[in-house]
Amino acid sequence: DIQMTQSPSSLSASVGDRVTITCRASQGIINYLAWYQHKPGKVPKLLISGASTLQSGVPSRFSGSGSGTDFTLTISSLQPEDVATYYCQKYNSAPRFGQGTKVEIK
């Protein structure tokens, strides 16, 4: 089974900061990688598919990159409404989520 490892597990940053979350697959997954935002009490929201394709309506401060085993989600300028836990998910063959990265405001 392919394992998905995110880092860091949590981070605290100031409004306006650039934030980067990393996701590593234990085997190559080409670009079959999605990112989700999950706020407490809410439903997970798909941000990015295909490692870098922003979903409609998602603010342009979010971006994704990577291929193979190493992927990155970047928030170019952190906003208060971005406080959430972010998950990567591989979707070649059986889906699997990373363990999540909790983003807070400093």
Place this chain on the structure above:
Amino acid sequence: QVQLVQSGAEVKKPGASVKVSCEASGYTFTNFYLHWVRQAPGQGLEWMGMINPSDSNTRYAQKFQGRVTVTRDTSTSTVYMELSSLRSDDTAVYYCARSKPWYHYMDVWGKGTTVTVSS
């Protein structure tokens, strides 16, 4: 609009089974896979399994093999997830979510169903 409407909260005793439903609307039911994902308190998202509503083929995460069954009813555009031999660590919010065939990123989610396992 596209919606996935899940059944209500459940409280079960250890050893029992639970069956959660997910009714799809606003799109062609057989054109998209449906998945079950859970989140236990303080834990992350965990994929449990999926079904292709067009032919009822299923695939389950190894962790849940033998304990989870996903079925569908095309007459009502509803998918069901049954989890048996419940334990306290099955206490979680259970979500259904939709994906395209072959590209299993989940673009539409149900609101979740809370299942509490307690004696």
